[in-house]
Every structure is written in structure tokens, then in C-alpha cells.
Amino acid sequence: MLLTADVSMYPLQADYLPPIQMMIDKLNSYDGLKVHTSPTSTILVGEHDTVTNALSDAMRWSQEENGKAVFMVKFIPDYEAL
Secondary structure, three states, X not given: OEEEEEEEEEEOOOOOHHHXXXXXXXXXXXXXXXXXXXXXXXXXXXXXXXXXXXXXXXXHHHHHHHOOEEEEEEEEEOOOOO
């Protein structure tokens, strides 16, 4: 099943841009994902398990690398935004 996730990340630190860019780079490293970045969010499109597993892994990795952040995610089933 195809899944689209619209992700916004809000690092809980003053220098917030580097963690956001690192997260985008991490998401771009996964096979089977289409990744589109806009000024306010990043859109992931792929098979349901691919999207959810990549997002879970990347969020865990981000916290380990950069500390806490707030993630806002909208999941849209069976819709390809790209």
C-alpha cells in the first residue's frame, strides 16, 4: 500500500538548521523512498512499511545525534504527492 508522510521537524535547540539538514540527508539515504523537501516540511512517498520504518529509524537516529526535537507528521494513505 502506498503511503505519503508530510514531516516537519522542530529541533529543541537554538542552532536548529543543521539538525534539520542532517535529518533530510538521512531520509534521502533510504532506498524505496521519494523525498521532496519544501521550506516547511519534507514529503516522503513509498510503500507503507518503507515509509514508516525509515521515519522511525531516522527519528531515533536524529535524537541520538542531535538531541530532542518535535516531529509533526501527517500520514496520507494511497496518495502520491510527488
